[in-house]
Amino acid sequence: MRRRPGIGGLQTAAAARDQYRLLGENVAKLRTDLMKEQLATFRSQLEEFARKHKNDIRKNPAFRSQFHEMCAKVGVDPLASNKGFWAELLGIGDFYYELGVQIVEICLSTRPLNGGLIDLQELCKLLRQKRKHDREAVSEDDCLRAISKLKTLGSGFEVISAGKKKLVRSVPTELKKDHNEILELAQAQGYVTVDEVERRLSWTHGRAIDALDTLLDEGLAMIDDGHSDGKRRYWFPCVSSISSFGADS
Amino acid sequence: MQKLGDFKLPHFFNYPPYFTLQPVRETREKQVQLWKDLILDYCRTQKIFIIGLEEEFPLFSNPVIERTLSHEAREAFFSALVSEGRAEWLDKGHRKCLILWHRIQDWAGIILNFVKDNGFEDSVMTVEEIRSGIESRGTELHGIDRTILMRALKILEQKGKLAIFKGTSADDEGVKFSV
Known part of the structure; x- marks a missing residue:
């Protein structure tokens, strides 16, 4: 039957459109509901997992780091706030908050000795000494996490890489590429000489002196004129394991 | 270490x-x-x-x-x-x-405590006795440098806590406590 245009036809078409829209809305709602349900299930399972392995998460640094990775993958940040389910359940917000405070303390107390640059391993060692009464072990991963939380304070805490080492910077000095290269070079023996810098990095004398003088002024280097060969050595407490010696007394 | x-x-x-x-x-x-x-x-x-x-x-x-x-x-x-x-x-x-790991006035205080601990409030001692006598053994005063001891004693003398008197030689300078 041929349909003619008319008021009836228009109304039928409008009704059909409405129904399609309704149907479409229903489908979409169903999908979101399903999604919500899945997320809820996931969340509750993650919660259950966390509850079940609460002690492992607290005590075992490797486990803790894997748990963090898992959380990150599904977009949950257990450290985002100190309130809320995660912090209440695990107390890990407090844990990292405490670590952060202790890291700041260590960085400040060793700053006169190392110029505000400390080896991450050394920092961890001092942190463990400081926390020897706590049962929970602390890993480098935990330190890094705590430091990343400190960044939000805008206080210039940052982790930089120099060669194989990770260094934690607690002063707002920007290290230039030249300085970084010297720090990298110094890791072998704990010190460099002007000659070495010129030779190994193929720099001019002026460039080497300039970079070393800056590092000296920043308190990151110390000179040593006591060697029998008469050559001045520039030592870098931040790459020697003794960057913290005065601080342990 | x-x-x-x-x-x-x-x-x-x-x-x-x-x-x-x-x-x-x-x-x-x-x-x-x-x-x-x-x-x-x-x-x-x-x-x-x-x-x-x-x-x-x-x-x-x-x-x-x-x-x-x-x-x-x-x-x-x-x-x-x-x-x-x-x-x-x-x-x-x-x-x-x-x-001076103790300042002179701190040494003076140590001497006063030593005197009180041993009941020497009215006694007479030679300077040498204070430095190396039996009484001071085991205390910080034992083996104290003579210059430091004399200066601490002078402070106490000025405060009227003792009187220093000379013997015939430097070795037997004496102290009369009156704490």
Whole structure:
């Protein structure tokens, strides 16, 4: 039957459109509901997992780091706030908050000795000494996490890489590429000489002196004129394991 | 950790640059502070009262890392002690230094406590007895430098806590307590 245009036809078409829209809305709602349900299930399972392995998460640094990775993958940040389910359940917000405070303390107390640059391993060692009464072990991963939380304070805490080492910077000095290269070079023996810098990095004398003088002024280097060969050595407490010696007394 | 006899040396003693006086002010201040503490600590535990800056002294060099304090560094550390009243130059050339890990007035206090603890409030003692007698054995006064002891006694004399009287020779100077 041929349909003619008319008021009836228009109304039928409008009704059909409405129904399609309704149907479409229903489908979409169903999908979101399903999604919500899945997320809820996931969340509750993650919660259950966390509850079940609460002690492992607290005590075992490797486990803790894997748990963090898992959380990150599904977009949950257990450290985002100190309130809320995660912090209440695990107390890990407090844990990292405490670590952060202790890291700041260590960085400040060793700053006169190392110029505000400390080896991450050394920092961890001092942190463990400081926390020897706590049962929970602390890993480098935990330190890094705590430091990343400190960044939000805008206080210039940052982790930089120099060669194989990770260094934690607690002063707002920007290290230039030249300085970084010297720090990298110094890791072998704990010190460099002007000659070495010129030779190994193929720099001019002026460039080497300039970079070393800056590092000296920043308190990151110390000179040593006591060697029998008469050559001045520039030592870098931040790459020697003794960057913290005065601080342990 | 490295030791000198029964004295535990701090870590920095094994870090070569601490034997060179640092050119940057802040680094140097920290360096001087560490050395001052070390010198006072060492002298207190080893009962050393006089240090000759140009003489051998266990803290002046570390054979393990083959470093020796330069004269400039020695003078800087001891001048810092002098300026804080923890040491005094014994000569104009700054070659000999009297170490006061207790200030003179603190030594005077120690003497007073010693007198009270032993019931010597009205007694007479020779200076030598205070330094090396049985009574002072085991106290901080045992083996005290004579110059320091005399100066502490003079402070107490001025306060009327005692009277110093001369014997026939320097050895038998006596003290009459009246605490």
